[in-house]
Amino acid sequence: MSAPEKPRLLVSFDQYLPYVSSEQTGALWKLAEERRQLDANLIRLPPDGGVAAHVEHALDVLLxxxxxxxQLDSDGEQLALAAGSVVWLPRSSRRALGAGxxxxxxxxxxxxxxGMSVVGTAASAVTVREGGEAPCSLDRVCPECGTMRAEPGAPFCAWCGERVSAAG
Structure with a gap:
């Protein structure tokens, strides 16, 4: 049995951000601990950039x-966002983000x-896929995080913020 994980400082964004090029957009940092139950991503949208309107059906998100x-646009209502703002995005809510x-x-x-898991014994192992979309939608999958884009032409992944091909 392995030793339990201990709390530790992972990053200090006020010290980290000055070292990241101001030209870099998308995912700047990701939580990568192996046995985590959470995901976290630090995203930068360029000036006047945005994340297209989409619905996250499976997960609540804290931003x-x-x-x-x-600003956050949710079903026609706009919320102003500034440094220090904390927003709860409940699952199944429609949301879009716009940078100032x-x-x-x-x-x-x-x-x-x-993700994917393998069940059964080595002799009878079966790969079980939890969720997913039809293969014909693969052009809408973000190459960075694997999330399906809400809109085929969205320039940024709504989940991780990474720039994606506009060809979708």
């Missing part, structure tokens, strides 16, 4: 604005998405 400003003139840097935290 913390680290730097910059912008100086861009928007935010942290998302949510439960870890289930």
């Amino acid at each position: 913390l604005v680290v730097a910059g400003d912008g 003139a100086h861009g928007l840097v935010y942290l998302t935290v949510h439960t870890r998405r289930p």
Whole structure:
């Protein structure tokens, strides 16, 4: 049996961000601990950039604005976002993000998405896929995090913020 995990400082964003090029957008940092139950991503949207309207059906998401400003649009209502704002995005809510003139840097935290698992004995192992989309939709899968894009033409992944091909 392995030793239990101990709390530890992973990153200090006020010390980390000055070393990241201001030109870099998308996912700047990701929680990568092996046995975690959470996922977290630090995302930067460029000035006046955004994440297209989408619905996350499976997970609640907590969003913390680290730097910059912008707005959250949810079913026609706009919430102003500024450094220090904490927003709860309940599952099944429609949301879109827009960055202000100086861009928007935010942290998302949510439960870890289930992946693939192998069940049974070595002789009868079966791969079980939890969820997923039809193969014809593979052009909408974000190459960075594997999440299905809500809209085929969205320039950024709504989940991790990474720039994706507009060809989808």
